[in-house]
Amino acid sequence: MSAPAVDQLHPSAGEPLVPTGTPAIVTEGLTKRFGSVAVVDQLALEVPAGSVFGFLGPNGSGKTTTIRMLLGLISPSAGEVELFGRPMPSASDEVLPQVGALVEGPACYPWLTGKQNLERIDAAGPHGERSTRPARIALALERVGLSAAQDKKFKAYSLGMRQRLGLASALLRPRRMLILDEPTNGMDPQxxxxxxxxxxxLAADGTTVFLSSHLLAEIEQVCTHVAMMSLGKLVTQGSLAALQGANAARVEVQTDDVGRAVEILRSLGLEAEVQEGNVRAELGDRRPEDLSHALVTGGVGLRGFTIERPSLEDTFVALTGEGFDVAR
Amino acid sequence: MLLAELRHLFRRRRIQALLVVLALVPIAIVVALKLSGGPTRGEGPTFLNQVTNNGVFAALAALVITLPVFLPLAVSIVAGDAIAGETGLGTMRYLLIRPAGRSRLLAVKAATVVAFCFAATAVVAAAGLIVGSILFPVGRVTTLSGDTLSVWSGIGRIAIAALLVALSLLGLAAISFFASTLTDVAIGAMAATLGILILSGILDAIPQLSAIQPWLFTHNWLSFGDVMRTHITWTGITKNLGLQAGYVVVFTSAAWARFTSRDVLA
Structure with missing residues:
Protein backbone atom coordinates (compact mmCIF):
# COMPACT_ATOMS: atom_id res chain seq x y z
CA MET A 1 0.00 0.00 0.00
CA SER A 2 1.73 3.12 -1.22
CA ALA A 3 0.71 6.65 -0.38
CA PRO A 4 -0.51 8.39 -3.55
CA ALA A 5 -0.85 12.13 -3.70
CA VAL A 6 -3.86 12.64 -1.46
CA ASP A 7 -3.68 16.42 -1.56
CA GLN A 8 -4.51 16.65 -5.23
CA LEU A 9 -7.83 14.94 -4.64
CA HIS A 10 -8.55 16.42 -1.25
CA PRO A 11 -7.63 20.07 -1.55
CA SER A 12 -9.58 20.98 1.56
CA ALA A 13 -8.16 18.19 3.71
CA GLY A 14 -5.99 20.38 5.85
CA GLU A 15 -8.48 23.13 6.56
CA PRO A 16 -9.49 23.09 10.20
CA LEU A 17 -13.14 23.60 11.09
CA VAL A 18 -12.47 24.70 14.64
CA PRO A 19 -9.44 26.14 16.40
CA THR A 20 -6.75 23.59 17.04
CA GLY A 21 -6.64 22.32 20.59
CA THR A 22 -10.34 21.45 20.63
CA PRO A 23 -10.56 17.76 21.49
CA ALA A 24 -11.85 15.51 18.74
CA ILE A 25 -14.31 13.80 21.07
CA VAL A 26 -15.67 14.84 24.43
CA THR A 27 -18.41 12.98 26.24
CA GLU A 28 -19.94 13.86 29.56
CA GLY A 29 -22.02 11.57 31.72
CA LEU A 30 -22.77 9.55 28.60
CA THR A 31 -25.16 6.75 29.51
CA LYS A 32 -27.16 4.25 27.52
CA ARG A 33 -29.65 1.96 29.18
CA PHE A 34 -31.35 -0.95 27.49
CA GLY A 35 -34.15 -1.76 29.88
CA SER A 36 -32.68 -1.49 33.34
CA VAL A 37 -29.15 -2.36 32.30
CA ALA A 38 -26.73 0.54 31.79
CA VAL A 39 -24.63 -0.73 28.89
CA VAL A 40 -22.66 2.50 28.97
CA ASP A 41 -22.57 4.20 32.34
CA GLN A 42 -21.55 7.82 33.00
CA LEU A 43 -18.81 7.83 30.41
CA ALA A 44 -16.51 10.86 30.37
CA LEU A 45 -14.14 10.48 27.44
CA GLU A 46 -11.74 13.03 26.08
CA VAL A 47 -9.96 12.24 22.84
CA PRO A 48 -7.26 14.77 21.94
CA ALA A 49 -7.23 15.93 18.32
CA GLY A 50 -4.47 14.25 16.35
CA SER A 51 -4.15 11.30 18.70
CA VAL A 52 -4.39 7.64 17.87
CA PHE A 53 -6.79 6.71 20.60
CA GLY A 54 -7.21 3.09 21.62
CA PHE A 55 -10.65 2.34 23.04
CA LEU A 56 -10.23 -0.94 24.85
CA GLY A 57 -12.43 -3.37 26.63
CA PRO A 58 -13.56 -6.96 26.56
CA ASN A 59 -16.48 -7.98 24.36
CA GLY A 60 -19.66 -6.63 25.91
CA SER A 61 -18.03 -3.74 27.75
CA GLY A 62 -19.99 -1.08 25.85
CA LYS A 63 -17.50 -0.02 23.17
CA THR A 64 -19.76 -0.37 20.15
CA THR A 65 -22.71 1.20 21.97
CA THR A 66 -20.49 4.18 22.78
CA ILE A 67 -19.42 4.49 19.16
CA ARG A 68 -23.04 4.37 18.04
CA MET A 69 -23.82 7.26 20.37
CA LEU A 70 -20.78 9.21 19.15
CA LEU A 71 -22.10 8.95 15.60
CA GLY A 72 -25.74 9.68 16.44
CA LEU A 73 -27.00 6.25 15.44
CA ILE A 74 -28.62 5.81 18.83
CA SER A 75 -29.62 8.48 21.29
CA PRO A 76 -28.07 8.50 24.77
CA SER A 77 -30.28 7.84 27.78
CA ALA A 78 -28.34 10.63 29.46
CA GLY A 79 -25.25 12.74 28.90
CA GLU A 80 -23.73 14.57 25.99
CA VAL A 81 -21.41 14.03 23.06
CA GLU A 82 -19.31 16.63 21.29
CA LEU A 83 -17.28 15.99 18.16
CA PHE A 84 -14.79 18.77 17.41
CA GLY A 85 -16.61 20.96 19.87
CA ARG A 86 -19.99 20.55 18.16
CA PRO A 87 -22.89 18.79 19.86
CA MET A 88 -24.06 15.46 18.48
CA PRO A 89 -26.42 14.42 17.07
CA SER A 90 -27.72 17.94 16.34
CA ALA A 91 -24.60 18.93 14.38
CA SER A 92 -24.52 15.66 12.41
CA ASP A 93 -24.78 17.33 9.02
CA GLU A 94 -21.83 19.54 9.79
CA VAL A 95 -19.57 17.14 11.66
CA LEU A 96 -20.16 13.69 10.18
CA PRO A 97 -18.84 14.52 6.69
CA GLN A 98 -15.46 14.93 8.38
CA VAL A 99 -15.66 11.62 10.17
CA GLY A 100 -15.08 8.28 8.50
CA ALA A 101 -16.27 5.29 10.45
CA LEU A 102 -16.41 1.56 10.56
CA VAL A 103 -19.10 0.51 13.00
CA GLU A 104 -19.48 -3.09 14.06
CA GLY A 105 -18.05 -4.51 10.90
CA PRO A 106 -18.70 -3.52 7.31
CA ALA A 107 -22.16 -3.72 5.77
CA CYS A 108 -22.63 -3.61 2.03
CA TYR A 109 -25.04 -4.71 -0.67
CA PRO A 110 -24.13 -8.31 -1.49
CA TRP A 111 -25.37 -8.06 -5.07
CA LEU A 112 -23.14 -5.09 -5.93
CA THR A 113 -19.41 -5.16 -6.58
CA GLY A 114 -16.98 -3.56 -4.15
CA LYS A 115 -16.66 -0.54 -6.40
CA GLN A 116 -20.43 -0.18 -6.91
CA ASN A 117 -20.90 -0.30 -3.15
CA LEU A 118 -18.51 2.61 -2.73
CA GLU A 119 -20.26 4.52 -5.53
CA ARG A 120 -23.58 4.11 -3.83
CA ILE A 121 -22.44 5.22 -0.39
CA ASP A 122 -20.59 8.18 -1.89
CA ALA A 123 -23.71 9.30 -3.76
CA ALA A 124 -25.82 9.09 -0.60
CA GLY A 125 -24.59 12.23 1.13
CA PRO A 126 -22.86 15.58 0.93
CA HIS A 127 -19.34 16.25 -0.40
CA GLY A 128 -19.43 13.28 -2.74
CA GLU A 129 -18.68 15.23 -5.92
CA ARG A 130 -19.35 13.07 -8.92
CA SER A 131 -16.45 14.47 -10.93
CA THR A 132 -13.86 13.28 -8.41
CA ARG A 133 -15.69 10.10 -7.45
CA PRO A 134 -13.89 7.58 -9.70
CA ALA A 135 -10.50 8.91 -8.63
CA ARG A 136 -11.42 8.96 -4.94
CA ILE A 137 -12.78 5.42 -5.13
CA ALA A 138 -9.69 4.16 -6.93
CA LEU A 139 -7.47 5.82 -4.32
CA ALA A 140 -9.43 4.42 -1.38
CA LEU A 141 -9.40 0.92 -2.86
CA GLU A 142 -5.68 1.16 -3.43
CA ARG A 143 -5.01 2.31 0.12
CA VAL A 144 -6.71 -0.76 1.55
CA GLY A 145 -5.19 -3.07 -1.05
CA LEU A 146 -8.46 -4.01 -2.70
CA SER A 147 -7.94 -2.68 -6.24
CA ALA A 148 -7.64 -6.15 -7.71
CA ALA A 149 -10.99 -7.27 -6.28
CA GLN A 150 -12.98 -4.10 -6.96
CA ASP A 151 -15.19 -5.68 -9.62
CA LYS A 152 -16.03 -8.77 -7.63
CA LYS A 153 -19.45 -8.98 -6.03
CA PHE A 154 -19.41 -8.18 -2.33
CA LYS A 155 -21.01 -11.53 -1.53
CA ALA A 156 -17.91 -13.23 -2.93
CA TYR A 157 -15.61 -11.29 -0.57
CA SER A 158 -13.88 -12.96 2.35
CA LEU A 159 -14.30 -11.49 5.83
CA GLY A 160 -10.96 -9.72 5.57
CA MET A 161 -11.84 -8.26 2.15
CA ARG A 162 -15.16 -7.03 3.50
CA GLN A 163 -13.34 -5.34 6.33
CA ARG A 164 -11.02 -3.67 3.83
CA LEU A 165 -13.97 -2.45 1.78
CA GLY A 166 -15.50 -0.97 4.93
CA LEU A 167 -12.23 0.86 5.56
CA ALA A 168 -12.15 2.05 1.96
CA SER A 169 -15.59 3.56 2.42
CA ALA A 170 -14.32 5.42 5.50
CA LEU A 171 -11.46 6.79 3.40
CA LEU A 172 -13.52 8.04 0.44
CA ARG A 173 -13.31 11.65 1.42
CA PRO A 174 -10.92 13.83 3.43
CA ARG A 175 -11.41 13.09 7.10
CA ARG A 176 -10.42 14.82 10.28
CA MET A 177 -11.21 11.73 12.27
CA LEU A 178 -11.66 8.05 11.71
CA ILE A 179 -13.69 6.00 14.15
CA LEU A 180 -12.82 2.37 13.60
CA ASP A 181 -14.59 -0.35 15.50
CA GLU A 182 -12.46 -3.51 15.55
CA PRO A 183 -10.87 -2.72 12.16
CA THR A 184 -8.75 -5.84 11.91
CA ASN A 185 -11.54 -8.29 12.66
CA GLY A 186 -11.25 -11.32 10.41
CA MET A 187 -7.96 -10.24 8.89
CA ASP A 188 -4.89 -12.40 8.51
CA PRO A 189 -1.61 -11.30 10.13
CA GLN A 190 -0.48 -9.68 6.89
CA LEU A 202 -3.23 8.52 8.43
CA ALA A 203 -2.15 9.67 11.87
CA ALA A 204 1.00 11.15 10.35
CA ASP A 205 -1.25 13.29 8.13
CA GLY A 206 -2.88 14.67 11.28
CA THR A 207 -6.03 12.55 11.21
CA THR A 208 -7.39 11.64 14.63
CA VAL A 209 -7.89 7.90 14.79
CA PHE A 210 -10.28 6.46 17.37
CA LEU A 211 -9.72 2.74 17.42
CA SER A 212 -11.77 0.26 19.39
CA SER A 213 -10.48 -3.21 19.98
CA HIS A 214 -10.51 -6.11 22.34
CA LEU A 215 -7.03 -7.04 21.14
CA LEU A 216 -4.81 -5.18 23.56
CA ALA A 217 -1.52 -6.14 21.97
CA GLU A 218 -2.66 -4.75 18.64
CA ILE A 219 -3.59 -1.40 20.15
CA GLU A 220 -0.36 -1.13 22.08
CA GLN A 221 1.58 -0.96 18.84
CA VAL A 222 -0.16 2.02 17.28
CA CYS A 223 -1.81 4.12 19.96
CA THR A 224 -0.70 7.32 21.60
CA HIS A 225 -3.64 7.38 24.00
CA VAL A 226 -5.79 4.72 25.58
CA ALA A 227 -9.11 4.40 27.37
CA MET A 228 -10.24 1.20 29.01
CA MET A 229 -13.81 0.09 29.48
CA SER A 230 -15.19 -2.55 31.78
CA LEU A 231 -18.89 -3.31 32.21
CA GLY A 232 -19.92 -0.02 30.63
CA LYS A 233 -17.69 2.08 32.85
CA LEU A 234 -14.50 3.89 32.02
CA VAL A 235 -11.67 2.28 33.98
CA THR A 236 -8.93 4.66 32.96
CA GLN A 237 -7.82 6.94 30.15
CA GLY A 238 -4.68 8.82 29.31
CA SER A 239 -1.54 8.68 27.24
CA LEU A 240 -0.11 5.25 26.63
CA ALA A 241 3.18 6.21 28.25
CA ALA A 242 1.47 7.40 31.42
CA LEU A 243 -0.60 4.24 31.67
CA GLN A 244 2.34 1.94 31.16
CA GLY A 245 4.48 3.96 33.57
CA ALA A 246 1.88 3.55 36.27
CA ASN A 247 2.62 -0.12 36.35
CA ALA A 248 6.40 -0.23 36.46
CA ALA A 249 8.75 -2.49 34.55
CA ARG A 250 10.54 -5.38 36.28
CA VAL A 251 13.88 -7.04 35.77
CA GLU A 252 14.38 -10.79 35.98
CA VAL A 253 17.81 -12.37 36.28
CA GLN A 254 18.43 -16.08 35.64
CA THR A 255 21.63 -17.28 37.22
CA ASP A 256 23.12 -20.10 39.31
CA ASP A 257 24.69 -17.51 41.63
CA VAL A 258 21.42 -16.22 43.08
CA GLY A 259 22.82 -14.90 46.34
CA ARG A 260 25.52 -12.81 44.69
CA ALA A 261 23.05 -11.36 42.18
CA VAL A 262 20.63 -10.30 44.92
CA GLU A 263 23.53 -8.71 46.78
CA ILE A 264 24.66 -6.67 43.77
CA LEU A 265 21.14 -5.52 42.87
CA ARG A 266 20.44 -4.50 46.46
CA SER A 267 23.70 -2.57 46.52
CA LEU A 268 22.32 -0.61 43.56
CA GLY A 269 19.21 0.19 45.60
CA LEU A 270 16.82 -2.36 44.08
CA GLU A 271 14.52 -4.41 46.23
CA ALA A 272 15.62 -7.69 44.77
CA GLU A 273 14.15 -11.01 45.89
CA VAL A 274 14.21 -14.61 44.79
CA GLN A 275 11.14 -16.02 43.10
CA GLU A 276 11.01 -19.51 41.62
CA GLY A 277 14.79 -19.73 41.54
CA ASN A 278 15.22 -16.43 39.69
CA VAL A 279 16.06 -12.98 40.97
CA ARG A 280 13.39 -10.36 40.39
CA ALA A 281 13.16 -6.67 41.13
CA GLU A 282 11.26 -3.58 40.10
CA LEU A 283 13.35 -1.66 37.61
CA GLY A 284 12.38 1.81 38.75
CA ASP A 285 14.23 4.53 36.84
CA ARG A 286 17.45 2.58 36.39
CA ARG A 287 18.81 1.68 33.02
CA PRO A 288 18.87 -2.06 32.30
CA GLU A 289 22.30 -1.85 30.68
CA ASP A 290 23.79 -0.52 33.95
CA LEU A 291 22.34 -3.45 35.86
CA SER A 292 23.62 -6.08 33.48
CA HIS A 293 27.05 -4.46 33.46
CA ALA A 294 27.16 -4.43 37.27
CA LEU A 295 26.14 -8.09 37.44
CA VAL A 296 28.70 -9.22 34.88
CA THR A 297 31.57 -7.21 36.35
CA GLY A 298 30.49 -8.53 39.78
CA GLY A 299 31.24 -12.03 38.49
CA VAL A 300 27.66 -13.30 38.24
CA GLY A 301 27.23 -15.79 35.40
CA LEU A 302 24.10 -14.77 33.54
CA ARG A 303 21.86 -17.34 31.90
CA GLY A 304 19.15 -14.80 31.26
CA PHE A 305 18.48 -11.11 31.77
CA THR A 306 14.96 -9.97 30.98
CA ILE A 307 13.11 -6.67 31.27
CA GLU A 308 9.35 -7.18 31.60
CA ARG A 309 7.27 -4.18 30.70
CA PRO A 310 3.70 -4.52 31.84
CA SER A 311 1.35 -5.03 28.91
CA LEU A 312 -1.92 -3.16 28.63
CA GLU A 313 -3.55 -6.37 29.68
CA ASP A 314 -1.57 -6.36 32.94
CA THR A 315 -2.65 -2.77 33.44
CA PHE A 316 -6.26 -3.69 32.79
CA VAL A 317 -6.13 -6.60 35.22
CA ALA A 318 -4.38 -4.45 37.82
CA LEU A 319 -7.08 -1.78 37.49
CA THR A 320 -10.15 -4.00 37.43
CA GLY A 321 -8.95 -7.05 39.29
CA GLU A 322 -10.52 -9.05 36.49
CA GLY A 323 -9.34 -11.04 33.54
CA PHE A 324 -9.86 -9.65 30.08
CA ASP A 325 -12.77 -11.91 29.24
CA VAL A 326 -16.21 -11.46 27.79
CA ALA A 327 -18.17 -9.37 30.24
CA ARG A 328 -21.60 -10.36 31.51
CA MET B 1 -29.27 11.13 -4.29
CA LEU B 2 -32.77 10.44 -5.62
CA LEU B 3 -31.41 9.54 -9.05
CA ALA B 4 -28.77 7.28 -7.53
CA GLU B 5 -31.42 5.65 -5.37
CA LEU B 6 -33.72 5.07 -8.34
CA ARG B 7 -30.88 3.57 -10.32
CA HIS B 8 -30.03 1.42 -7.31
CA LEU B 9 -33.62 0.16 -7.13
CA PHE B 10 -34.28 -0.52 -10.79
CA ARG B 11 -30.85 -1.97 -11.45
CA ARG B 12 -31.55 -4.67 -8.91
CA ARG B 13 -32.26 -8.09 -10.40
CA ARG B 14 -35.03 -8.76 -7.90
CA ILE B 15 -36.92 -5.65 -8.97
CA GLN B 16 -36.42 -6.33 -12.64
CA ALA B 17 -37.73 -9.86 -12.14
CA LEU B 18 -40.72 -8.49 -10.27
CA LEU B 19 -41.60 -6.19 -13.16
CA VAL B 20 -41.19 -9.02 -15.65
CA VAL B 21 -43.56 -11.19 -13.63
CA LEU B 22 -46.07 -8.33 -13.50
CA ALA B 23 -45.85 -8.03 -17.29
CA LEU B 24 -46.35 -11.76 -17.67
CA VAL B 25 -49.73 -11.68 -15.92
CA PRO B 26 -51.60 -9.73 -18.65
CA ILE B 27 -49.61 -11.51 -21.34
CA ALA B 28 -50.69 -14.91 -19.99
CA ILE B 29 -54.31 -13.84 -19.74
CA VAL B 30 -54.49 -12.39 -23.23
CA VAL B 31 -52.75 -15.38 -24.74
CA ALA B 32 -55.17 -17.70 -22.90
CA LEU B 33 -58.09 -15.66 -24.28
CA LYS B 34 -56.74 -16.02 -27.78
CA LEU B 35 -56.28 -19.77 -27.43
CA SER B 36 -59.69 -20.40 -25.85
CA GLY B 37 -61.55 -18.14 -28.25
CA GLY B 38 -62.66 -15.65 -25.59
CA PRO B 39 -64.90 -15.73 -22.53
CA THR B 40 -68.61 -16.26 -22.69
CA ARG B 41 -70.45 -12.94 -22.65
CA GLY B 42 -71.25 -11.66 -19.19
CA GLU B 43 -68.62 -13.70 -17.39
CA GLY B 44 -65.22 -12.85 -15.98
CA PRO B 45 -63.83 -9.54 -14.71
CA THR B 46 -64.84 -6.20 -16.18
CA PHE B 47 -63.39 -5.34 -19.60
CA LEU B 48 -62.29 -8.92 -20.24
CA ASN B 49 -65.29 -9.47 -22.51
CA GLN B 50 -64.32 -6.62 -24.78
CA VAL B 51 -60.77 -7.80 -25.34
CA THR B 52 -61.63 -10.15 -28.21
CA ASN B 53 -63.41 -7.30 -30.03
CA ASN B 54 -60.79 -4.71 -29.29
CA GLY B 55 -57.26 -5.52 -28.10
CA VAL B 56 -56.96 -2.13 -26.42
CA PHE B 57 -59.22 -3.36 -23.63
CA ALA B 58 -56.55 -5.85 -22.62
CA ALA B 59 -54.78 -3.01 -20.81
CA LEU B 60 -57.85 -2.28 -18.70
CA ALA B 61 -58.52 -5.97 -18.05
CA ALA B 62 -54.89 -6.30 -16.96
CA LEU B 63 -55.29 -3.46 -14.47
CA VAL B 64 -58.53 -4.94 -13.07
CA ILE B 65 -56.97 -8.36 -12.66
CA THR B 66 -53.66 -7.27 -11.12
CA LEU B 67 -55.02 -4.58 -8.81
CA PRO B 68 -56.44 -6.85 -6.08
CA VAL B 69 -53.32 -9.00 -5.53
CA PHE B 70 -50.37 -8.77 -7.90
CA LEU B 71 -49.79 -5.03 -7.82
CA PRO B 72 -50.23 -4.75 -4.02
CA LEU B 73 -47.88 -7.70 -3.60
CA ALA B 74 -45.21 -6.07 -5.74
CA VAL B 75 -45.64 -2.69 -4.05
CA SER B 76 -45.47 -4.16 -0.56
CA ILE B 77 -42.29 -6.02 -1.47
CA VAL B 78 -40.60 -2.78 -2.51
CA ALA B 79 -42.10 -0.51 0.17
CA GLY B 80 -41.55 -3.10 2.91
CA ASP B 81 -37.93 -3.42 1.88
CA ALA B 82 -37.32 0.33 1.60
CA ILE B 83 -36.19 0.91 5.19
CA ALA B 84 -36.13 -2.58 6.71
CA GLY B 85 -33.97 -3.84 3.87
CA GLU B 86 -31.26 -1.33 4.72
CA THR B 87 -31.45 -1.91 8.47
CA GLY B 88 -31.47 -5.66 7.91
CA LEU B 89 -28.29 -5.50 5.83
CA GLY B 90 -26.69 -3.06 8.25
CA THR B 91 -26.16 -0.58 5.43
CA MET B 92 -28.53 1.80 7.18
CA ARG B 93 -25.88 2.77 9.72
CA TYR B 94 -23.47 3.66 6.94
CA LEU B 95 -26.11 5.72 5.14
CA LEU B 96 -26.84 7.56 8.39
CA ILE B 97 -23.22 8.32 9.22
CA ARG B 98 -22.56 9.29 5.60
CA PRO B 99 -24.63 11.43 6.67
CA ALA B 100 -27.62 10.99 4.40
CA GLY B 101 -29.85 12.67 7.01
CA ARG B 102 -32.77 10.74 8.38
CA SER B 103 -35.56 12.94 6.98
CA ARG B 104 -33.85 13.22 3.62
CA LEU B 105 -33.23 9.50 3.42
CA LEU B 106 -36.85 8.82 4.30
CA ALA B 107 -38.06 11.26 1.64
CA VAL B 108 -35.82 9.72 -1.01
CA LYS B 109 -36.94 6.21 -0.10
CA ALA B 110 -40.59 7.28 -0.19
CA ALA B 111 -40.06 8.84 -3.61
CA THR B 112 -38.58 5.62 -4.96
CA VAL B 113 -41.57 3.68 -3.64
CA VAL B 114 -43.92 6.10 -5.43
CA ALA B 115 -41.83 5.73 -8.58
CA PHE B 116 -42.15 1.98 -8.31
CA CYS B 117 -45.96 2.19 -7.95
CA PHE B 118 -46.06 4.12 -11.23
CA ALA B 119 -43.55 1.86 -12.95
CA ALA B 120 -45.35 -1.32 -11.92
CA THR B 121 -48.73 -0.02 -13.07
CA ALA B 122 -47.28 1.26 -16.32
CA VAL B 123 -45.67 -2.11 -16.99
CA VAL B 124 -48.97 -3.94 -16.46
CA ALA B 125 -51.00 -1.55 -18.64
CA ALA B 126 -48.36 -1.41 -21.36
CA ALA B 127 -47.93 -5.19 -21.46
CA GLY B 128 -51.72 -5.61 -21.74
CA LEU B 129 -52.00 -2.95 -24.41
CA ILE B 130 -49.15 -4.30 -26.50
CA VAL B 131 -50.02 -7.98 -26.38
CA GLY B 132 -53.74 -7.22 -26.77
CA SER B 133 -53.07 -5.12 -29.87
CA ILE B 134 -50.93 -7.85 -31.36
CA LEU B 135 -53.33 -10.73 -30.81
CA PHE B 136 -56.71 -9.02 -31.29
CA PRO B 137 -58.14 -6.43 -33.65
CA VAL B 138 -57.82 -2.80 -32.64
CA GLY B 139 -60.57 -0.33 -33.37
CA ARG B 140 -62.73 2.47 -31.98
CA VAL B 141 -63.16 2.09 -28.24
CA THR B 142 -66.70 1.53 -26.96
CA THR B 143 -67.25 3.32 -23.62
CA LEU B 144 -69.35 2.00 -20.76
CA SER B 145 -71.95 4.58 -21.81
CA GLY B 146 -72.23 2.95 -25.23
CA ASP B 147 -70.55 5.62 -27.36
CA THR B 148 -67.32 5.08 -29.19
CA LEU B 149 -64.05 6.95 -28.89
CA SER B 150 -61.17 7.03 -31.35
CA VAL B 151 -58.38 4.56 -30.65
CA TRP B 152 -56.05 7.32 -29.53
CA SER B 153 -58.46 8.93 -27.12
CA GLY B 154 -59.26 5.41 -25.89
CA ILE B 155 -55.60 4.89 -25.18
CA GLY B 156 -55.57 8.29 -23.50
CA ARG B 157 -58.35 7.09 -21.20
CA ILE B 158 -56.36 3.97 -20.46
CA ALA B 159 -53.38 6.10 -19.50
CA ILE B 160 -55.60 8.02 -17.08
CA ALA B 161 -56.86 4.72 -15.68
CA ALA B 162 -53.29 3.49 -15.17
CA LEU B 163 -52.41 6.74 -13.43
CA LEU B 164 -55.37 6.33 -11.09
CA VAL B 165 -54.42 2.73 -10.34
CA ALA B 166 -50.90 3.85 -9.46
CA LEU B 167 -52.31 6.52 -7.15
CA SER B 168 -54.68 3.92 -5.62
CA LEU B 169 -51.65 1.93 -4.56
CA LEU B 170 -50.14 4.79 -2.56
CA GLY B 171 -52.26 4.21 0.55
CA LEU B 172 -51.10 0.62 0.70
CA ALA B 173 -47.55 1.70 -0.08
CA ALA B 174 -47.64 4.15 2.85
CA ILE B 175 -48.80 1.40 5.22
CA SER B 176 -46.04 -0.88 4.02
CA PHE B 177 -43.49 1.93 4.26
CA PHE B 178 -44.47 2.61 7.86
CA ALA B 179 -44.28 -1.11 8.65
CA SER B 180 -40.81 -1.03 7.13
CA THR B 181 -39.63 1.49 9.73
CA LEU B 182 -40.84 -0.75 12.54
CA THR B 183 -38.72 -3.79 11.83
CA ASP B 184 -35.32 -4.89 10.58
CA VAL B 185 -36.89 -7.76 8.66
CA ALA B 186 -38.21 -6.69 5.27
CA ILE B 187 -40.35 -9.78 4.85
CA GLY B 188 -42.10 -8.98 8.14
CA ALA B 189 -43.14 -5.57 6.84
CA MET B 190 -44.31 -7.14 3.62
CA ALA B 191 -46.32 -9.85 5.35
CA ALA B 192 -47.93 -7.33 7.70
CA THR B 193 -48.99 -5.22 4.73
CA LEU B 194 -50.50 -8.16 2.90
CA GLY B 195 -52.31 -9.15 6.07
CA ILE B 196 -53.81 -5.68 6.26
CA LEU B 197 -54.72 -5.83 2.57
CA ILE B 198 -56.55 -9.14 3.02
CA LEU B 199 -58.28 -7.88 6.17
CA SER B 200 -59.42 -4.79 4.30
CA GLY B 201 -60.80 -6.99 1.51
CA ILE B 202 -62.68 -9.16 4.02
CA LEU B 203 -64.14 -6.20 5.92
CA ASP B 204 -65.24 -4.70 2.63
CA ALA B 205 -67.21 -7.88 1.86
CA ILE B 206 -69.17 -8.03 5.12
CA PRO B 207 -72.50 -6.15 4.63
CA GLN B 208 -72.93 -5.42 8.35
CA LEU B 209 -69.76 -3.32 8.28
CA SER B 210 -71.02 -0.85 5.69
CA ALA B 211 -70.36 1.99 8.15
CA ILE B 212 -66.60 1.56 8.07
CA GLN B 213 -66.30 0.37 4.49
CA PRO B 214 -65.96 3.82 2.91
CA TRP B 215 -62.82 4.28 5.01
CA LEU B 216 -61.08 1.13 3.79
CA PHE B 217 -58.26 1.90 1.41
CA THR B 218 -59.36 -0.86 -0.94
CA HIS B 219 -62.99 0.27 -1.02
CA ASN B 220 -62.85 2.56 -4.05
CA TRP B 221 -60.00 0.83 -5.85
CA LEU B 222 -62.06 -0.12 -8.88
CA SER B 223 -63.38 3.42 -9.32
CA PHE B 224 -60.82 3.92 -12.08
CA GLY B 225 -63.25 2.11 -14.41
CA ASP B 226 -65.28 5.32 -14.44
CA VAL B 227 -62.79 6.87 -16.84
CA MET B 228 -64.27 4.60 -19.50
CA ARG B 229 -67.57 6.45 -19.45
CA THR B 230 -68.05 8.92 -22.28
CA HIS B 231 -68.19 11.69 -19.72
CA ILE B 232 -65.92 10.63 -16.90
CA THR B 233 -67.71 10.56 -13.54
CA TRP B 234 -65.31 11.80 -10.93
CA THR B 235 -67.24 11.11 -7.72
CA GLY B 236 -65.81 7.66 -6.98
CA ILE B 237 -62.39 8.65 -8.28
CA THR B 238 -62.21 11.77 -6.11
CA LYS B 239 -63.33 9.81 -3.07
CA ASN B 240 -60.65 7.22 -3.73
CA LEU B 241 -57.90 9.78 -4.23
CA GLY B 242 -58.93 11.67 -1.09
CA LEU B 243 -58.86 8.48 0.91
CA GLN B 244 -55.45 7.49 -0.46
CA ALA B 245 -54.12 10.94 0.38
CA GLY B 246 -55.40 10.50 3.94
CA TYR B 247 -53.65 7.15 4.31
CA VAL B 248 -50.46 8.57 2.83
CA VAL B 249 -50.42 11.52 5.23
CA VAL B 250 -51.13 9.42 8.32
CA PHE B 251 -48.73 6.59 7.61
CA THR B 252 -45.84 8.60 6.21
CA SER B 253 -46.08 10.91 9.23
CA ALA B 254 -45.98 7.86 11.47
CA ALA B 255 -43.02 6.51 9.49
CA TRP B 256 -41.23 9.85 9.86
CA ALA B 257 -41.91 10.05 13.59
CA ARG B 258 -40.66 6.53 14.05
CA PHE B 259 -37.62 6.69 11.80
CA THR B 260 -36.25 10.04 12.94
CA SER B 261 -36.32 8.99 16.58
CA ARG B 262 -35.40 5.35 16.53
CA ASP B 263 -32.13 3.79 17.61
CA VAL B 264 -30.36 2.14 14.72
CA LEU B 265 -28.79 -0.91 16.29
CA ALA B 266 -28.49 -3.19 13.30
Missing part, protein backbone atom coordinates in the same frame (compact mmCIF):
# COMPACT_ATOMS: atom_id res chain seq x y z
CA UNK A 191 -3.75 -7.72 6.68
CA UNK A 192 -3.44 -6.67 10.31
CA UNK A 193 0.04 -5.33 9.62
CA UNK A 194 -1.22 -3.44 6.59
CA UNK A 195 -4.00 -1.84 8.60
CA UNK A 196 -1.54 -0.81 11.31
CA UNK A 197 0.62 0.74 8.64
CA UNK A 198 -2.38 2.55 7.18
CA UNK A 199 -3.39 3.89 10.59
CA UNK A 200 0.12 5.23 11.21
CA UNK A 201 0.12 6.82 7.78
Missing amino acids: GTREIRHLIRE
